[in-house]
Amino acid sequence: MSDMTSNADAPRSPGRPRSVRADEAIVEAVLDLLAEGSTIDALSIEGIAARAGVGKATIYRRWSGKEALMLDALRRLKGVLPQPAGHSVREDLVLLVGAVGHNVDPRAAKIMPCLVPEVNRSPDHFRVYQNIIEPRRQLMREVLRWGVRSGELRADLDIEVVMALLAGPMLVQRMLRWNPDLDDDSLPGRIVDNVLGGIQAR
Known part of the structure; x- marks a missing residue:
């Protein structure tokens, strides 16, 4: 695993502000797919994006890849x-x-x-x-x-x-x-x- 840190924690360059609603939809899509029986290996960025109603680029702007996204989703599951x-x-x-x-x-x-x-x-x-x-x-x-x-x-x-x-x-x-x-x-x-x-x- 090359990067265990979510892009959500990284400094952002100037530009259009990120959408909290999109972040929520992406993480919720991951948890819904897992709850419905998908394995981690079977999850794809394409499938997550389709479920969340966003483009793949939206996910990659926020997370470096599937593993970083999984980390944030499972942290959400555990709570604070x-x-x-x-x-x-x-x-x-x-x-x-x-x-x-x-x-x-x-x-x-x-x-x-x-x-x-x-x-x-x-x-x-x-x-x-x-x-x-x-x-x-x-x-x-x-x-x-x-x-x-x-x-x-x-x-x-x-x-x-x-x-x-x-x-x-x-x-x-x-x-x-x-x-x-x-x-x-x-x-x-x-x-x-x-x-x-x-x-x-x-």
């Missing part, structure tokens, strides 16, 4: 990053764990399960996924490191493993509904409390 308040390690972790596997767009229920095999098969798609998830992991790292610095968490904490312990159960539950008896609203707090029992400073 949660913002820890910084008052309590537990509260911040509950917020971040609650965001794992949570998508603001109802189309995600159809899109995300279908993307998992594609992410596993394709190094390019895996990098797209990592570019979406890494900022969320970094937020959790920062909370855990803050807990270590404040003395609330153990100094010998294996932060990467602890993140997996926190995120894994929530992801499995939301993706697979592994145990239908678990309450989705209370589960983040229950996961955090159980993990904290092993990582808090003594």
Whole structure:
């Protein structure tokens, strides 16, 4: 993957201002096509443009290619990053764990399960996924490191493993509904409390 940065973030040269409505239509077209069963590989700029009612040139003026467009579309699916308040390690972790596997767009229920095999098969798609998830992991790292610095968490904490312990159960539950008896609203707090029992400073 040559360019993982959306052209939406790049400085624009003088000229006709870009249309927010066109941007929205293009991203919505990508998500609609994925929700209807299209694979990432099957998506084409031509097909996206036709669905959005724009020309191919309109897409290429905004994104360097399909992968950059996919990155922005999947970021839209995930929604904005949660913002820890910084008052309590537990509260911040509950917020971040609650965001794992949570998508603001109802189309995600159809899109995300279908993307998992594609992410596993394709190094390019895996990098797209990592570019979406890494900022969320970094937020959790920062909370855990803050807990270590404040003395609330153990100094010998294996932060990467602890993140997996926190995120894994929530992801499995939301993706697979592994145990239908678990309450989705209370589960983040229950996961955090159980993990904290092993990582808090003594």
